[in-house]
Amino acid sequence: MRIGELARRTGVSERSLRYYEAQGLLASERTPGGHRAYPEAAVDRVVRIQELYAAGLHSAKIRQLLPCMRDQDGGPSAIATPRLVADLTAERDRIDRMIADLVRSRETLDEVIDAAGDA
Amino acid sequence: MRIGELARRTGVSERSLRYYEAQGLLASERTPGGHRAYPEAAVDRVVRIQELYAAGLHSAKIRQLLPCMRDQDGGPSAIATPRLVADLTAERDRIDRMIADLVRSRETLDEVIDAAGDA
């Protein structure tokens, strides 16, 4: 599929898809004329990338992580090195703290919303 | 207490504390010489602000929200307007989606970490 369709199906802008490629996160075949062509699996890949970005991971970490992930089209093509495992564990703990913060913020919002609802 | 201590106790930089004040999020008394002086409750307030920033709220929303919050030193000093409630509800839903994304990313990381652990 081409970039426009991939953008539509993932909700990610074409700009971002090209950026992901420049960052080495998303490969693409090229037509003879130089247009990008993606396999079906690219949809899942892009969604994953988005999730990881949202979780606060930087391009470099995602780039290291991607080959170790269980992909839709087959198993992981690499095993994380001890160094990477340490990094990912730190990221995971950070995500845990993030979630805890978000839950607290959600409670704060709910209190204010409920207080207004009682009025 | 003064800005240095508040920074130490909250883990927030002095720079950020001054920024919060400029944004109307954090009030301060002033010594005759112009130095900031904070009440004890400022510690909690700063922590809350940090959490809300981490949840993706912008200064303007936090500014509207703060007066409606149940503070440590007394009840809320304002009730959210319907308009604000609508905004906060949207924020809350966004936070829900954020949490769901984070949980998925955490699972992804755990899979990779575990896969390396089995080796």
Add this chain to the structure above:
DNA sequence: CTAGAACCTGACACTGATGTCAGATTCAAG
């Protein structure tokens, strides 16, 4: 009084993913 730590304001830089625009090229349907 004095020295050094702490604080003040104001300004500029940065981060890093994303938006946007320009000008050129490719693709696909008629």
Add this chain to the structure above:
DNA sequence: CTTGAATCTGACATCAGTGTCAGGTTCTAG
């Protein structure tokens, strides 16, 4: 072939909180 939609590259802008530095003032302990 033609034409309009889609895509290409490259460059610059943006956002918003935070880091950092400069030059000056205030505070406090000795």
